[in-house]
Amino acid sequence: MFSESARCIVLVGAQWGDEGKGKITDVIAEQATIVARYQGGANAGHTVEVGEEQFILHLIPSGALYPSVRCLLGNGVVVDPWTLAEEVDMLEGRGIDISRRLGISWRAHLVLPYHKLLDGASETSGGVQIGTTRRGIGPAYRDKVARAGIRVCDLVDLSALRPMVVERCSWANSRLGAFGSDDRANATEIMDHLESVAPSLLTRAVDVGDEIRTALNARGRVLLEGAQGSLLDVDHGTYPFVTSSNTTAGGAAVGVGIGPTVIDEVLGVVKAYTTRVGNGPLPTELKGEEAENLRTLGGEYGATTGRPRRPGWFDGVVVRHAAAVNGLTALAVTKLDVLDSFDELKLGVAYEFDGADQGGFPARTTRLDRVVPVYETLPGWKRSTTDCRTMETLPEKARAYLRRVESVSGVPIRYVSVGSGRSQIITV
Ligand code: GDP
Ligand code: IMO
Ligand code: MG
Numbered sequence: 421m422f423s424e425s426a427r428c429i430v431l432v433g434a435q436w437g438d439e440g441k442g443k444i445t446d447v448i449a450e451q452a453t454i455v456a457r458y459q460g461g462a463n464a465g466h467t468v469e470v471g472e473e474q475f476i477l478h479l480i481p482s483g484a485l486y487p488s489v490r491c492l493l494g495n496g497v498v499v500d501p502w503t504l505a506e507e508v509d510m511l512e513g514r515g516i517d518i519s520r521r522l523g524i525s526w527r528a529h530l531v532l533p534y535h536k537l538l539d540g541a542s543e544t545s546g547g548v549q550i551g552t553t554r555r556g557i558g559p560a561y562r563d564k565v566a567r568a569g570i571r572v573c574d575l576v577d578l579s580a581l582r583p584m585v586v587e588r589c590s591w592a593n594s595r596l597g598a599f600g601s602d603d604r605a606n607a608t609e610i611m612d613h614l615e616s617v618a619p620s621l622l623t624r625a626v627d628v629g630d631e632i633r634t635a636l637n638a639r640g641r642v643l644l645e646g647a648q649g650s651l652l653d654v655d656h657g658t659y660p661f662v663t664s665s666n667t668t669a670g671g672a673a674v675g676v677g678i679g680p681t682v683i684d685e686v687l688g689v690v691k692a693y694t695t696r697v698g699n700g701p702l703p704t705e706l707k708g709e710e711a712e713n714l715r716t717l718g719g720e721y722g723a724t725t726g727r728p729r730r731p732g733w734f735d736g737v738v739v740r741h742a743a744a745v746n747g748l749t750a751l752a753v754t755k756l757d758v759l760d761s762f763d764e765l766k767l768g769v770a771y772e773f774d775g776a777d778q779g780g781f782p783a784r785t786t787r788l789d790r791v792v793p794v795y796e797t798l799p800g801w802k803r804s805t806t807d808c809r810t811m812e813t814l815p816e817k818a819r820a821y822l823r824r825v826e827s828v829s830g831v832p833i834r835y836v837s838v839g840s841g842r843s844q845i846i847t848v
Contacts (some may be wrong), residue, residue: 421847422451422641426684428632429642430672431752433649434688434742436696438722438729440754440837441689442466445482445645447835447845448687453640454632455483456492458675459665460647461531461560462503463553465723469840473514476723479504481645484511484518490635491518494628494644495527496665496675498560499572501617503531523626525677526573532585533613534592534605535559541599550661551698553724561664563588572625575618578611585610629677636682644672644683650742651696658785661700669746688748688831690739692756692821695729697722701788704732704768704795718758735768735793736828741781743831750834753825756818757838762800765821768793769828798824805838811848 422429429448433439446468449455457464462478469475470485479499483489493499504524511518535556542558543549552558563569568588574581589607596603632642646667651657653667665671673680693714696702706714711731714720720729742748759765771778771791778791801815808814814822814836826833836846 421448427636427641428683429685429687430644430669430683431687431689432646432669432746434690434739435649435694436651437649438695439649439689439691441646442468442477442482443837443840444689444752444835445643446485446842448643449483449486449489451641452483452489452643453635454490454492455481455643455645456494456628456676457481457497457647458494458644458672459496459667461498461555461557462500463555463557463663463724464647467723470842478507478724480507480518484516491522492628492631493524493528494676495525496671497528498531498557499524499528500531501621505617522624523631524572524621524624525628526625528572529560529564529569531556531560532610534589537603537605538592538595541596541601545599548660549699558664572621575622578615578618582611632676632678644676650746651738656745658700658788685749686746687750687752688742688746689752689754691754692734692759694732694735695720697727697729701785702730702732703771703788703791704735704793705730706732718755733766733768734825737768737771737781739829743829748831751829751831752835753822753833754837756836757806760804764800765798766795767798767824769796770794806844808838809846811846
């Protein structure tokens, strides 16, 4: 929760995404003035459950369900204008008045149809298959870094934008040809679409950094909501099997336009076990029946793509790495209830490589593919935790498991989530 000494909190996923960031953001956002996304795009799928209702948010911050929370998309987010419009309509259709509470950075880059075509084509071209969400994320960030992106502020002058779009489509179409794809982007269609969405995007365009500074100066509270997870960070994750942004806490300052000294706390969200969706190393991965069992118990299917997630045991090496690169000050452990029925649980505490201790988290994917996790086995608690609201009411064996998660990670636990509902949370 926010306190006098923590008015600006960054919330990050500390594994490979889908840790329950949406749920924890929703819980904390009750006290927030602003909730802002700082990176990623519609590749995110953040689930919030309120009563019988479930909301899956891809772009709009998970604070949206509180009528007084201002929701911002920072300059570091790549915005697909069509997905955003659909999401606004979905929320408004379900009685959530978001339209006037939503602000988008003038500097945010747009994800355009050719980015999605390129994402799909590069996945099927025979090169390294990342298993992306095909939401155009990699190609949009590539254009940004190559100084060939189109930003929200470019919509102010559509006649100056037209030749840029024509040029980008022609470049994209030559790449699509090289990938062996028959798809082609059409500049006229894209401009027609942009002309129709420009007015609503421009009415929401703001300076996100300024808004955050103003709110904090007025003693407001700001939550910066990360998407994806630390192991998907383009610098600190399992490269090249990563997303194309800095998901870690450092990315939050850059991605909304504030200085790093403004951030007071960094909350890392972890599942009580591990999952990953898409390709790439996952040292504590379960296989066969064990994987199927955990996937079924946890409902582990992607919120964006519906793909089955790859489950594994809790990996302390991963969370220690995330703690280090984010400067985590606290953990939120989610989905403890999913482990309620297990006789015993394994918890990864180290990696061995060729029979010796690997030390930290290796940079090379080929090495990660060959590390052997060292496990501790802990007894299961075999009792439902879904109604527990305090640490004292949790079974002793569940508390012992959490103590080990905490000591292996080296970060104190602040929250334990025991169900997808808003009230199913223990504050430590
Ligand atoms: P995010 O991307 O990090 O926001 O996570 P997702 O929404 O993609 O996936 C997390 C899933 O777990 C969602 O279906 C949530 O409703 C659900 N969830 C979150 N916390 C808990 C929990 O403590 N217990 C259970 N059983 N489900 C949870
Ligand atoms: P949230 O915010 C889990 C994964 C993809 C793929 C890799 C690159 O819901 O936790 P991309 O489309 O970003 O270029 O794909 O990253 N990925 C996620 N995995 N949760 C997410 O978001 C993800 N967003 C991207 O599966 O492996
Ligand atoms: Mg998700």
